[in-house]
Amino acid sequence: MVRRFKRAVKYRRGSRTHGWGRVGQHRKSGGSGGKGMVGFHKHKWSLVMKYGESGTGWPFYGKHGFKQPPTITVEWRPINVGTLAEVVRELKSEGKIREEGGKYVVNLLELGYNKLLGGGSIDVPVIVYTPVASRTAVEKIQRAGGEVRLVAIHR
Structure with missing residues (x-):
């Protein structure tokens, strides 16, 4: 050139x-x-x-x-209500959740999640055990006939 x-x-x-x-x-x-x-x-x-x-x-x-010490920080692993509704039947067939009185019982800590968010929609009645849940997630699950039970995280 x-x-x-x-x-x-x-x-x-x-x-x-x-x-x-x-x-x-x-x-x-x-x-x-x-x-x-x-x-x-x-x-x-x-x-x-x-x-x-x-x-x-x-x-x-x-x-x-300020840098928080890693011993007190929590790495959030969230799941949306809509995603939970999509996979709840698959998890039941795999034996990862159980059914009581027509409601699915889901322990999010056992599935690897520690926060429930309100994205999406749900029409399946579920009882969810989780350390943290957003207000909209709790409202949507209650409208579907389920409930959210808060549990403590043990470190």
Whole structure:
């Protein structure tokens, strides 16, 4: 392919600074006031005033956020009411849930879930044991003739 411009390396040979002015202006960190976050309380304070939050200097200063210890965090594995309605008969045939008095009894912890959400619709009466359930999920299951029983998570 035809190149329609000269490379700066070629036509600036012998010019010592290749268009960067005084010797050293395009070398290491001297011309930019230091590497990285250096000087934000000194000669780069105007950057903090311009781009940082007023009063705190964020994101240039201070500790940001809080990291919860993994021992107290819970990894949520949710399931929607609609998904539960779709798979409840399959789970019964596989023997993973049981039936009592015309209602399916589902323990979400045994199935690998720990939260019940209200997405979708359900027309099957189920009794669901779960640690956490949303308000809409509880309402939909009660309208279908079932109930939600909250259980504690043992760690």
